[in-house]
Amino acid sequence: MTDLVKTFSKHVEVVGRKQGLAKVFNDVLRMGICSFHRVNIQSRLTEKDEANEALYVETIKPYTKEELTELAKALGVLQVNVLKNPYSDILGDYFTLHITRGQNGQFFTPDPVCEFMAAITHGDKDKKGARVFDPACGSGRMLLAAAKNSPDNFFFGADNDLTCARMATLNFFLNGLRGEVAWMNSLSNEWYGGWQVNVNGLGIVPIEKEQSYSWHNGALEQKENKPNGGEQFTLF
Numbered sequence: 001m002t003d004l005v006k007t008f009s010k011h012v013e014v015v016g017r018k019q020g021l022a023k024v025f026n027d028v029l030r031m032g033i034c035s036f037h038r039v040n041i042q043s044r045l046t047e048k049d050e051a052n053e054a055l056y057v058e059t060i061k062p063y064t065k066e067e068l069t070e071l072a073k074a075l076g077v078l079q080v081n082v083l084k085n086p087y088s089d090i091l092g093d094y095f096t097l098h099i100t101r102g103q104n105g106q107f108f109t110p111d112p113v114c115e116f117m118a119a120i121t122h123g124d125k126d127k128k129g130a131r132v133f134d135p136a137c138g139s140g141r142m143l144l145a146a147a148k149n150s151p152d153n154f155f156f157g158a159d160n161d162l163t164c165a166r167m168a169t170l171n172f173f174l175n176g177l178r179g180e181v182a183w184m185n186s187l188s189n190e191w192y193g194g195w196q197v198n199v200n201g202l203g204i205v206p207i208e209k210e211q212s213y214s215w216h217n218g219a220l221e222q223k224e225n226k227p228n229g230g231e232q233f234t235l236f
Contacts, residue, residue, distance in 0.1 A: 004081045005093050011074035012094070015067045022099050022163075024071070029091075029166035030059045032075050033195065036173050038203025052206075082174045087148035091167040092139030099163075106161075108138045114145035121146070128152040131214070132179075135186035136160075140168030140177075147177050155179035156214040158186045165193070172197040173204050180207070180214050 016024040034056035039049040060068055081090050092108045100106040109117075122132060130153045132146045137157030147155060155177045157168045165183035172181060182194040191209040199205070199213075 002085075002090075002093075004077055004084070005090050005097075008074050008077040008081075008090055008094060009098065011070045011077065013098075014070050015063065019062065019067070025095070025099055026163055026166065027059050027063075028071050028074050029163070029170055031056065031071060032078070032170045032173075033166060033204050034059065035075070036170075036204050038201055038205045041203040042201055078170070078174055087144045087175050089139050089141040089144060089171060091171060092141050095139060095163065095167060106138070106164075108141055111141065111145070114142045115148070117142065118145040118149050122150055122153075130154070131156065133214070134158070137168050137181070138164050140171040140181070143168070143177065143179075144171060144175060147175060151176070153178075154213075156182070158182040158184050160185045162192070165195075169195045169197060169204060180212055182212065182214075 012024055012028060013021065019027075034052050037049055037052045039047055039052065063071065078090060081088060089108075089111070096106060096108055122130065128150075130150075132143060132153050133156045134140075134142045135158050137143060137159050138161075140157050143155045143157050147153070155172065156179050157165075157172075158181070159165045159168065160183075162183050165181050169181040171177075172179060176198065178198045180194060180196050180199070183192045184190060184194070185192075191212075194207045194209070194212055196205045196207050196211070196213075197203075
């Protein structure tokens with residue numbers, strides 16, 4: 001476990017002893033996604049999205065000022081990690097070590113394997129405009145590895161687990177990936193929710209299925225709904 005993972009863990013667990021670790025971890029993710037909403041960033045906090053603001057207020061309501069300070073510090077650790085270890089996955093590491101502990105088979109692919117798979121699937125570092133898709137993305141680490149290898153593409157991750165979809169969304173934003181994350185069942189095409197990240201400007205925006213470039217009407221193959229006309233790669 002790296003020092004930054006330990007620091008992140010310390011801030012979350014101080015609050016988690018009282019509120020419950022899984023709840024606190026998910027609330028950190030929601031706080032991050034709400035904080036980095038595109039309206040907040042592009043307006044420099046002079047404008048607000050009402051639905052986003054309501055979700056943020058609902059999320060922080062159960063916590064004391066001291067607890068919120070700890071959660072804000074946890075989010076700060078994530079931002080420091082991007083500067084020191086770009087394209088790494090503190091969230092996924094913490095999730096598997098402290099939240100699921102492998103429950104339901106949720107052990108994420110090790111980073112070296114992710115990097116190897118990204119290299120053999122999409123090894124041309126000069127390629128731009130491709131669509132890179134992971135239908136069971138977990139915390140998004142396979143897509144982070146693909147972006148580390150070739151960042152100027154459009155990335156799409158989907159996962160049936162809401163916590164995983166939130167982790168991937170935050171990882172996309174913090175590491176500068178442009179794309180979408182869907183909370184959905186990739187086998188049945190059931191859509192539950194999603195986010196566009198760094199599309200039409202920096203920031204995160206919640207989307208419905210009809211607004212998704214990559215999964216409009218549940219058909220990834222519908223090229224007219226995809227940004228960029230480049231080649232598509234699927235990572236497993």
